[in-house]
Amino acid sequence: MASKLTFKGGIHPLRGIHHGKPLSEKRPIEACSVPEEVVLPLSQHIGAPSVPVVKAGDRVDLGQMIADAGGYVSVPCFSSVSGTVKAIEPRPHISGRPMLSVVIQNDFEDRLYPGIKSAGSLESLSPKQIVDIIKSAGIVGMGGAAFPTHVKLSPPPEKKIDTVIVNGAECEPYLTADHRLLLEHPDEIVHGLEAVMKALGVGEACIAVEENKPDAIAAVSKAAQGKNIRVLTLRVKYPQGAEKQLIYAVTKRQVPSGGLPMDVGAVVVNAGTAYQIDQAVSKGLPLYQRVVTVTGCVNNPSNLMVRLGTPLSHVIAYAGGFSGRIEKLIAGGPMMGITQYNLDAPVMKGTSGILALDAKTARSAQASACIRCGKCIAVCPMGLQPYLLSDYAENERFEDAEKAHALDCIECGSCAYVCPANRHLVQEIRLAKSQIMQKRKK
Numbered sequence: 437m438a439s440k441l442t443f444k445g446g447i448h449p450l451r452g453i454h455h456g457k458p459l460s461e462k463r464p465i466e467a468c469s470v471p472e473e474v475v476l477p478l479s480q481h482i483g484a485p486s487v488p489v490v491k492a493g494d495r496v497d498l499g500q501m502i503a504d505a506g507g508y509v510s511v512p513c514f515s516s517v518s519g520t521v522k523a524i525e526p527r528p529h530i531s532g533r534p535m536l537s538v539v540i541q542n543d544f545e546d547r548l549y550p551g552i553k554s555a556g557s558l559e560s561l562s563p564k565q566i567v568d569i570i571k572s573a574g575i576v577g578m579g580g581a582a583f584p585t586h587v588k589l590s591p592p593p594e595k596k597i598d599t600v601i602v603n604g605a606e607c608e609p610y611l612t613a614d615h616r617l618l619l620e621h622p623d624e625i626v627h628g629l630e631a632v633m634k635a636l637g638v639g640e641a642c643i644a645v646e647e648n649k650p651d652a653i654a655a656v657s658k659a660a661q662g663k664n665i666r667v668l669t670l671r672v673k674y675p676q677g678a679e680k681q682l683i684y685a686v687t688k689r690q691v692p693s694g695g696l697p698m699d700v701g702a703v704v705v706n707a708g709t710a711y712q713i714d715q716a717v718s719k720g721l722p723l724y725q726r727v728v729t730v731t732g733c734v735n736n737p738s739n740l741m742v743r744l745g746t747p748l749s750h751v752i753a754y755a756g757g758f759s760g761r762i763e764k765l766i767a768g769g770p771m772m773g774i775t776q777y778n779l780d781a782p783v784m785k786g787t788s789g790i791l792a793l794d795a796k797t798a799r800s801a802q803a804s805a806c807i808r809c810g811k812c813i814a815v816c817p818m819g820l821q822p823y824l825l826s827d828y829a830e831n832e833r834f835e836d837a838e839k840a841h842a843l844d845c846i847e848c849g850s851c852a853y854v855c856p857a858n859r860h861l862v863q864e865i866r867l868a869k870s871q872i873m874q875k876r877k878k
């Protein structure tokens with residue numbers, strides 16, 4: 437019987453050609469080759485950009501800090517190779533806009549920065565020390581959001597946290613990076629979760645995985661045995677891994693409009709983030725590499741451990757190159773990922789996948805007029821009226837869009853996926869959101 441743990445609305449893109457996961461789900465994580473030059477953007481996270489602490493000509497080690505946090509909601513950035521700083525200059529970025537980046541020429545010596553060492557056992561660390569380690573390691577949400585993790589783990593005193601969830605849903609079609617991490621590194625993920633529990637003073641927690649990953653569920657269940665950690669099986673539905681939908685599925689608590697998970701006593705960390713937290717606590721390693729699913733129309737769909745700053749072109753070449761004529765290249769998954777136009781853009785902290793789609797799978801049909809079928813309303817997991825929001829955006833009625841809760845849109849793409857008129861609903865709603873935010877800033 438299907439798991440009862442789920443949320444209202446949502447879709448099933450994991451069927452038919454958009455499933456995609458079998459392409460790479462059985463491929464163990466493999467180290468990608470390291471490029472001659474890495475390009476590390478100062479903006480790889482939500483919040484203030486990092487501030488360079490090196491200059492052109494400096495020799496750097498693997499794991500050495502090259503840019504410090506630019507504020508509280510910010511994180512430091514580390515060299516992913518040993519070598520020499522070539523330049524600090526604008527370079528192509530996954531967002532599509534050039535971004536100031538530290539460019540490092542690799543000397544292929546992989547000299548580890550001497551300051552890197554284990555912080556000791558969890559028992560010997562205080563909650564504050566754990567949060568400081570996570571902050572100093574430059575850890576952000578690895579599911580794609582790239583929100584600084586130390587901020588999540590520092591709720592104000594009036595927000596009492598009683599629920600910690602490791603997000604192992606990985607509901608995006610094609611992506612299998614978290615699946616492989618759960619399967620291959622369950623002990624590390626459980627240890628990372630224990631660090632989060634201690635940092636927040638929470639005695640119990642859970643790891644939530646969609647039921648289409650039985651091998652991963654078995655692996656983390658074994659690793660969690662004898663600890664106050666439950667492994668929960670979620671129904672397969674998109675966007676099951678979105679924070680608010682996951683919290684509802686697990687606790688039946690609804691994060692209020694404009695609110696945060698901490699408003700309902702919950703903190704969610706992605707499985708990849710829990711893994712990085714383990715690496716920082718037990719080995720002292722900062723975030724300088726991550727698992728990326730390289731899939732779709734490539735010759736060897738894979739899950740690769742990629743050094744941050746590696747150009748997309750290098751990773752695609754390592755996966756055997758494109759297997760045909762590519763219509764669309766996406767950083768991330770097909771639902772929430774960002775279309776790429778420049779293969780020089782580098783892998784960053786939030787890059788969970790590189791997906792190449794051909795004309796058959798890219799779904800680039802012509803948009804036509806809305807037929808008021810209501811399908812978009814039925815699937816919206818946030819209870820919004822997507823056709824109306826898009827209508828407001830098209831007619832520049834941004835105040836009306838604000839009143840209709842446009843800012844609650846999590847940009848999951850479910851509405852656009854089911855729209856028979858192929859309306860560009862997410863792009864329109866994104867436009868409305870940015871206009872509303874700009875007005876609020878003024």
Ligand code: SF4
Nearest residue numbers: 816845846848849851
């Ligand atoms: S309106 Fe936003 S939250 Fe609702 S389905 Fe569309 S993209 Fe998802």
Ligand code: SF4
Nearest residue numbers: 806807809810812855
């Ligand atoms: S699904 Fe598309 S056609 Fe149907 S109401 Fe929504 S926007 Fe209009």
